[in-house]
Amino acid sequence: MLLEQLKGTGVALVTPFKADESIDWNALEKLINHVIDGGVNYVVSLGTTGETPTLSSEEKLDLMKFTFEKVAKRVPVVIGIGDYNTRDVVKRLETCPLDEAAAILSVAPYYSKPTQEGIFQHYKAIAAAAPKPIILYNVPARTGRNMTAQTTLRLAHEVENIAGMKEASGDMLQCMEILRDKPADFLVVSGDDALALPQVACGMDGLISVAANYFATDLSAMIQAALVNDYKAARMLNNKLQRAFELMFAENNPAGIKAFLHKGGIIENNFRLPVMPVTDPLYSQIAEFLKNYK
Template sequence: MQTMLQQQLRGTGVALVTPFSANGAIDWNALEKLIDHVINGGVNYVVTLGTTGETPTLSSEEKLDLIKFTFEKVNKRVPVVVGIGDYNTQDVVKRLQSCPLDEAAAILSVAPYYSKPSQEGIFQHYKAVAAASPKPVILYNVPGRTGRNMTAATTLRIANEVENVIAMKEASGDMVQCMEIVRSKPKDFLVISGDDAVAMPQIACGMDGVISVAANFFAKDFSAMVKAALANNFEEARRLHYNMLEGYDLMFAENNPAGIKAFLAYAGIVENHFRLPVVPVSSELEAKINKYLAAYK
């Protein structure tokens, strides 16, 4: 039986962008506007310090400030999940013990990247992370960024053997792998999509929702699509999904978060500024995005 927290994390989570001003500083006013936009749009929870938030370019002090600011502005309206992951297991353990996590619902921790550990290395990493975490842990498999896929067998081993791990964000893009996890997972273990464009069919296969990039912009329609799919109302879910499908393609055509920030800048929610090595989308792609959004209904 799922806990209350797992019920709260079933649906639409949004991986928040970090808005910047032209001088490179965090734009706190824009972040507050974004938080209100996604909560008013119906998302079930928010995630701070994900890759979409350009976390690799943030200082340790800025990360702490973002956690505290997000807690303050969300103000318990929805749960807040905090991203804490690294390729250095000891560093993750230290951050879990030093970050202000009292108000966090859970931790989203990406599989170790760059070093490309073996499946046993991934298992031992998460075993150490889960033991050190004061909050429940959500695994995050995104081989396109980490360079190493966490197999279904490893995910299921962690789900069955490691306490304090409650869910998996699966962004491998491998539908068969996702179905193998859903088929064999413990009953109370959540499997959450990390791919906006396939979240609807993944929910049809039995997944529990999505941690979304697109919901930064499409907060209302994306949340409604996920809610409909979870209720087995696939006629409505398909209608909303196909209305946003071109938007997904444009959003991820060059880079995330460059694409989603172009959408949000069009809406006047954030300014289109980044920290290197991320840069704005090309003028050609921006024109396509603006044309799409002008016609979006």
């Protein structure tokens, strides 16, 4: 059951680039080993943290295959496949090599700002085509449209093959309504590092994290402590990480987490436009934070 398989901490992997903007495969392998050794429960490939809007179809396919190969079944792999073009998502779900995937993370359709019925019908169509369970992804700050609790619950109860959601609306009342009325076996995870602790306390099953790219050990320990109601330990870790969350998302994601990873010697600090590195003052603050981080 997906709820058992993906309970805990997932990490939305960044895509490391070389100076010439080609994918840095050696750095990606290093990153995969870093997060798995740090204790994450699963990895998410081809999420928006991986700068997927800048990747070609061929690169996405190569990244998927590479991730499966280097993870080598040590932890489950979730693949991000989402778009505002429903027909294109259906086609990709039908043609991508997804045998080794645990699930598909699919962002709500963005830019076109569909109605709630449009969101429902989009997910219904892709769920029918998907060879693996679908995890809904609600992130209105990026998509321009909130997927309401009512739409989420309708999908959870009525559409076969929709097995969970990543909730990143930041609306705690909406989150609690979903948690109260969802099916018992429906996975709900936080999509917001800074809110993950209170959301797990409300009943969420874990976190798909940006920060775990670097802070895999402490993020995983925090979520595991919260899941067993050890909130004293979880609060200590959350307090330790709070400033990192602030710095990480001060300007842009994934520019913030890539600055941490670069300072930590895991990847180079390279991007594809329109994403730019963090400004020098923010990079200096990140470097100062890590100097004192234990």
